[in-house]
Amino acid sequence: MPSYLVKVRHLSMVSMGALSSIPALVGFAGVLLTGWLLDKKALVGREKLLVMIGALLSCICIYLMFQASTVGLVIFYQCLSTIGSVLVVTPALTLPLKYISKDTVGSATGCIYFGGQTAGIIAPSLMGFMIHRFNGSYQAAFWVMIVGMFIPFLVSLALRTKGKSAEAEPGSMSDAEVAL
Numbered sequence: 001m002p003s004y005l006v007k008v009r010h011l012s013m014v015s016m017g018a019l020s021s022i023p024a025l026v027g028f029a030g031v032l033l034t035g036w037l038l039d040k041k042a043l044v045g046r047e048k049l050l051v052m053i054g055a056l057l058s059c060i061c062i063y064l065m066f067q068a069s070t071v072g073l074v075i076f077y078q079c080l081s082t083i084g085s086v087l088v089v090t091p092a093l094t095l096p097l098k099y100i101s102k103d104t105v106g107s108a109t110g111c112i113y114f115g116g117q118t119a120g121i122i123a124p125s126l127m128g129f130m131i132h133r134f135n136g137s138y139q140a141a142f143w144v145m146i147v148g149m150f151i152p153f154l155v156s157l158a159l160r161t162k163g164k165s166a167e168a169e170p171g172s173m174s175d176a177e178v179a180l
Helices: 002-007 013-038 047-067 071-099 107-131 139-156
Strands: none
Touching: 002 013, 002 071, 013 071, 047 071, 047 139, 071 107, 071 139, 107 139
């Protein structure tokens, strides 16, 4: 986003830096709120809904970002996309703690973090490649992000957590059932 804001939206580095902090602050607040919500009994077994809603919200807002007519709208949609991604990531990080037995929770959490780190390595390179391949157009990079956020939606369709908890019955759920 920083290079997009500077190269395509023609912001100065100072303006870009200031505006880029807004979605980060929204994300910080979103992580705290989502974590708090996930602790509530009403969402036990319904984490799938948060992931689905968050993934779709993020996909829609990423699309709207590169269609936005003003920088203000770009930042607004980026904030909403950040909220969506928080609704995907926070449940993904908490599911092992809630539903997998203590014997394997470390391995499951390690696999989730490994996947996240791998995506963090691949995504910037892939987006840079797409921008280069499409003659400097950032649209292809935005489509990479949209596809990347649609994948958790598809995976969440197979997620089954309703009525299962590692606290109530340790080991009651297989690691594969909570894999995002």
